[in-house]
Structure formats: structure tokens, C-alpha cells
Amino acid sequence: MLVILMDDQVLSPQQVCQSCLLADQHGQPRWRKGRLCCGQTTLQASQQLPTHYNCPMGFRLANIE
Numbered sequence: 001m002l003v004i005l006m007d008d009q010v011l012s013p014q015q016v017c018q019s020c021l022l023a024d025q026h027g028q029p030r031w032r033k034g035r036l037c038c039g040q041t042t043l044q045a046s047q048q049l050p051t052h053y054n055c056p057m058g059f060r061l062a063n064i065e
Contacts, residue, residue, distance in 0.1 A: 002061055003064055004016050004059050005060045005061065006059075013061075020056075022038035022055075023038070039054060040054050042054050050063050050064045050065065051063045
């Protein structure tokens with residue numbers, strides 16, 4: 001599950017990505033072959049940490065499984 005990390009809260013992509021030009025037709029982040037296409041990886045996943053991304057709109061995202 002992809003979440004958006006703010007300083008003091010966690011948001012769902014539906015709350016933010018609806019207005020993004022890089023989102024898919026349903027207002028969701030674009031995924032292709034298990035990779036987030038609209039964000040850049042900033043922290044690789046380890047056993048304890050989820051993968052983190054930066055999106056062009058300035059948000060931090062985490063892929064939590």
C-alpha cells in the first residue's frame with residue numbers, strides 16, 4: 001500500500017494524487033512492473049524499512065506492505 005508521508009500525518013494517495021498531471025486516469029500514482037513511475041526512489045527497502053520515493057509535487061511516499 002502506498003502512503004504519503006507528511007511531517008505529522010499519513011495521507012492516502014487519493015487525497016493528493018487526484019490533482020497530479022502524472023497520475024493515472026483514476027487519480028492514482030502510476031505503477032509499471034512493480035515500480036512507481038511518477039516518483040524517484042530515495043531509500044531502498046530493507047527488511048525493516050519500506051521503499052521511499054519523492055514525487056515531483058514535493059511529497060514523500062512510502063510503499064508499505
